[in-house]
Amino acid sequence: MLSRVANHLYWMGRYLERTDHLARYINVEYFGSLDSPEPRQHLIALKSIIDMTGMPPVEDHDINEEEVLITAALDDKNPVSIISSLYACRENARSARESLSKELWEAINNFYIFVSGYPVDVYKTRGLFDFTTHVMQHCANVRGRIMFTLMHDISWQFIQMGLLIERSAQIVRIMISKLNDIEELKKLKLGQYMEAQQYNILLDCVEAKDMCHKYYSNWPERHATVDFLLFNPYFPKSVVRSMLKLKLSLEKIQSNGLITQKDIAFQVGKLISPLEYVEFSDIEGDLEKFLEDTLSKIYLISDLIVKKYFT
Amino acid sequence: MRRRLEDLSLSQILIVSSMDPIHDSILFQNYLTRSGQFDEVFARNNSIKPVYSDVIGAFSSLSPDEYRQLNEFAKKSFLSQGITFATYNQNPRGIERIFPFDLLPRIIHQQEWGMIERGMLQRAQAMDLFLHDLYNGKKILKDKIIPVELIHSSNHLCKFMEGFTPPGSTYCHISGTDLIRHADGEYYILEDNLRCPSGVSYVLANREAMKKTFSQLFKQFNVASVMNYPSVLLEVLQSVCPAGVDEPVCVLLTPGVYNSAYYEHSFLAQSMGVELVEGRDLYVDHDFVYMNTVYGPEKVDVVYRRIDDDFMDPLVFRTDSVLGVPGIMSAYRKGNVTLVNAPGTGVADDKAVYTYVPDIIRYYLDQEPILQNVPTMRCGDEKDRQYVLEHLPELVVKPVDQSGGYGVFIGQNATREELDQQKQLILASPREYIAQPIMALSLHATFIEQKNQFEPRHIDLRTFTLKGKDVQYVLSGGLSRVALKEGSLIVNSSQGGGSKDTWIVND
Numbered sequence: 001m002l003s004r005v006a007n008h009l010y011w012m013g014r015y016l017e018r019t020d021h022l023a024r025y026i027n028v029e030y031f032g033s034l035d036s037p038e039p040r041q042h043l044i045a046l047k048s049i050i051d052m053t054g055m056p057p058v059e060d061h062d063i064n065e066e067e068v069l070i071t072a073a074l075d076d077k078n079p080v081s082i083i084s085s086l087y088a089c090r091e092n093a094r095s096a097r098e099s100l101s102k103e104l105w106e107a108i109n110n111f112y113i114f115v116s117g118y119p120v121d122v123y124k125t126r127g128l129f130d131f132t133t134h135v136m137q138h139c140a141n142v143r144g145r146i147m148f149t150l151m152h153d154i155s156w157q158f159i160q161m162g163l164l165i166e167r168s169a170q171i172v173r174i175m176i177s178k179l180n181d182i183e184e185l186k187k188l189k190l191g192q193y194m195e196a197q198q199y200n201i202l203l204d205c206v207e208a209k210d211m212c213h214k215y216y217s218n219w220p221e222r223h224a225t226v227d228f229l230l231f232n233p234y235f236p237k238s239v240v241r242s243m244l245k246l247k248l249s250l251e252k253i254q255s256n257g258l259i260t261q262k263d264i265a266f267q268v269g270k271l272i273s274p275l276e277y278v279e280f281s282d283i284e285g286d287l288e289k290f291l292e293d294t295l296s297k298i299y300l301i302s303d304l305i306v307k308k309y310f311t
Numbered sequence: 312m313r314r315r316l317e318d319l320s321l322s323q324i325l326i327v328s329s330m331d332p333i334h335d336s337i338l339f340q341n342y343l344t345r346s347g348q349f350d351e352v353f354a355r356n357n358s359i360k361p362v363y364s365d366v367i368g369a370f371s372s373l374s375p376d377e378y379r380q381l382n383e384f385a386k387k388s389f390l391s392q393g394i395t396f397a398t399y400n401q402n403p404r405g406i407e408r409i410f411p412f413d414l415l416p417r418i419i420h421q422q423e424w425g426m427i428e429r430g431m432l433q434r435a436q437a438m439d440l441f442l443h444d445l446y447n448g449k450k451i452l453k454d455k456i457i458p459v460e461l462i463h464s465s466n467h468l469c470k471f472m473e474g475f476t477p478p479g480s481t482y483c484h485i486s487g488t489d490l491i492r493h494a495d496g497e498y499y500i501l502e503d504n505l506r507c508p509s510g511v512s513y514v515l516a517n518r519e520a521m522k523k524t525f526s527q528l529f530k531q532f533n534v535a536s537v538m539n540y541p542s543v544l545l546e547v548l549q550s551v552c553p554a555g556v557d558e559p560v561c562v563l564l565t566p567g568v569y570n571s572a573y574y575e576h577s578f579l580a581q582s583m584g585v586e587l588v589e590g591r592d593l594y595v596d597h598d599f600v601y602m603n604t605v606y607g608p609e610k611v612d613v614v615y616r617r618i619d620d621d622f623m624d625p626l627v628f629r630t631d632s633v634l635g636v637p638g639i640m641s642a643y644r645k646g647n648v649t650l651v652n653a654p655g656t657g658v659a660d661d662k663a664v665y666t667y668v669p670d671i672i673r674y675y676l677d678q679e680p681i682l683q684n685v686p687t688m689r690c691g692d693e694k695d696r697q698y699v700l701e702h703l704p705e706l707v708v709k710p711v712d713q714s715g716g717y718g719v720f721i722g723q724n725a726t727r728e729e730l731d732q733q734k735q736l737i738l739a740s741p742r743e744y745i746a747q748p749i750m751a752l753s754l755h756a757t758f759i760e761q762k763n764q765f766e767p768r769h770i771d772l773r774t775f776t777l778k779g780k781d782v783q784y785v786l787s788g789g790l791s792r793v794a795l796k797e798g799s800l801i802v803n804s805s806q807g808g809g810s811k812d813t814w815i816v817n818d
Contacts, residue, residue, distance in 0.1 A: 001586075001604055001605050001606075002586055002588060002592050002603065002604055002605075003587075003592070003603045003604060003605055004589065004591065004592050004603070004607050005587075032500060040344045063426060072678060078405060087404060091568065094393070094568055094573075094577075095567075095568045096578035097393075097581065097587075098577045098580040098581035098586070099581075102392075105392075105393065106391050106393075109390075109392070109393045110391050113390060140391070154535045154605065172465075253605070
């Protein structure tokens with residue numbers, strides 16, 4: 001398989017995953033803060049959207065809700081908006097079109113047609129929920145086509161790695177952003193219930209709330225939420241599971257199947273092994289640093305893949 | 312509103328009569344054939360031509376709303392598949408549009424098609440012999456069948472091909488020849504495209520759209536399939552691989568995702584199961600061509616290139632080309648890679664050389680041409696030039712080395728200033744122009760969205776011929792292109808043309 005095509009498939013996966021997380025984050029944050037008794041919580045939610053989508057920071061008094069929501073979703077001049085991420089996903093898919101199934105390509109193409117044709121007037125008045133929900137559904141549809149209409153060969157492994165890297169990075173970023181929000185809210189002394197609700201929002205951003213409730217049979221708090229999202233061995237989106245699957249993909253790409261110390265799969269194994277053997281109590285004291293380090297490692301792994309296979 | 316017969320001039324014939332079920336069809340009720348022009352669907356005595364009767368019957372049974380619904384469905388299917396072209400004027404990411412597609416198919420009976428098919432194969436064979444001679448011996452020039460200066464002044468003569476014979480002695484593996492039907496009902500060859508002819512993917516996409524939209528109608532007909540084109544193309548590529556290669560690695564070389572034919576490139580690569588490569592994916596080492604894969608280099612044996620000669624190799628042609636592969640021409644001359652089509656084929660599809668194709672066929676094959684050329688005057692020839700300058704308002708003038716309808720001058724629509732301007736252009740570089748009488752391209756009923764009804768529009772036909780070592784094939788039908796603007800003769804998609812599915816039917 002061509003290195004250039006592998007590169008396009010990898011980035012197609014990354015941008016698809018990014019689009020999904022952006023839509024869900026906007027949806028959950030916005031609607032989660034609407035019924036808050038504390039008006040500042042809504043402002044914090046908008047700031048959080050600005051932060052998560054990577055838009056330039058804005059002073060509180062300059063935040064314009066409509067502007068934030070449009071810039072984050074439908075502004076094609078904003079390189080980190082939903083439409084821009086999806087455009088990049090589709091352009092990468094188009095550049096690797098001959099490696100994709102017709103079903104997958106059409107799912108991506110129809111997704112783009114939906115987003116690029118969504119009327120801004122509808123979006124900003126009554127369409128935010130409809131739009132973000134449809135984006136998430138389209139993402140699920142595309143992922144289904146990736147799973148069931150492609151051979152799980154080397155091309156597929158590159159898409160898979162793109163999805164896994166982006167998913168892990170987004171989850172860690174969401175955790176950093178939300179834990180930061182929770183610290184902000186704590187200062188307002190709104191009580192324990194409000195804090196628990198924020199952990200619920202965090203879990204919702206990753207579609208993890210119900211499973212986390214089920215796993216711990218309790219309302220989530222800091223320990224359970226962090227433990228579930230980073231280390232849970234059964235939840236498919238936990239960072240450790242994504243990283244282990246990524247290592248498996250790298251091993252499958254390895255042509256002879258034997259992994260030596262020089263191989264990228266070995267390097268990645270070294271980087272992610274702490275995730276497998278760390279507990280919440282080990283990182284509790286400096287959770288923020290642990291999350292920042294983990295994010296750096298994810299990006300380092302991405303750099304290793306790019307260097308090894310695409311250049 | 313239906314027109315009354317007495318409202319029409321004698322030359323206009325109302326196609327539908329009150330006795331005809333089609334008469335009640337709003338879609339066709341205002342359809343008028345035009346005097347002195349050939350209508351593919353309707354005969355002069357108001358009747359529907361037999362080959363079209365069932366299809367027109369089926370279309371007539373639809374209300375305009377039903378038809379519009381089907382039309383929208385077909386359009387959506389093109390959009391979903393990404394069969395679009397982008398314009399970048401208003402939006403840097405491009406505004407995507409579909410190529411207009413008309414649902415009423417153009418139908419040609421197998422008997423008639425058989426003659427076209429034989430004519431195409433004859434032409435392809437003669438062109439290969441001509442190119443081989445031109446680059447090896449130049450017998451045809453020595454015998455003064457074609458003037459030496461005409462060949463030497465061609466921009467597409469490729470010196471690099473001198474003394475070289477490609478595998479299978481095949482130069483034009485893929486030819487796209489444009490045919491028209493004149494008012495006399497005869498087919499004429501309008502031009503040959505022997506470099507990188509495009510459009511075949513639309514033939515296959517149009518067929519898919521027709522099958523999905525009119526499945527019940529389609530299954531009543533015995534329509535020749537077009538779906539085997541990619542497999543024959545792959546067979547052609549494999550047949551001309553370098554000597555000694557058992558399992559050739561074939562690739563399709565594209566200029567990239569922003570090329571207007573990119574959809575076609577990716578479609579063909581995928582249908583053939585070969586890699587779609589860009590110039591940056593390939594490199595040459597010791598006169599062998601390799602592609603960069605995730606497992607390292609892999610040797611490439613056959614390159615179906617959709618890049619013009621000029622851009623193929625910056626070491627030989629344009630030094631500023633970033634689309635090509637440095638050193639690939641040297642690998643080609645050494646016989647280590649095959650390029651499809653061969654470089655230098657453009658000399659044979661030059662519109663001035665086109666005028667000699669009937670002579671070329673007679674010279675190499677000792678046969679009369681099965682298909683006729685449009686009578687053509689060469690402005691490089693003094694006598695012809697004089698005639699052209701004196702009769703400019705009656706002629707179409709074309710630059711010899713451009714395609715896509717660019718630079719075409721139609722005398723009858725020109726103002727005095729434009730006529731003078733064109734005369735100056737011809738006088739400045741006579742070799743660069745040919746002139747033809749205005750050929751009345753045949754008309755075909757075509758749905759006009761703005762008017763919600765069928766009207767006659769001019770059409771042509773691009774055929775696709777494949778030729779390899781012991782393989783030859785003509786795609787059944789080809790791409791019927793339609794000039795959507797009323798009265799226009801320019802069918803090219805780049806200038807507002809649309810297309811139709813083309814059915815070759817047997818009884």
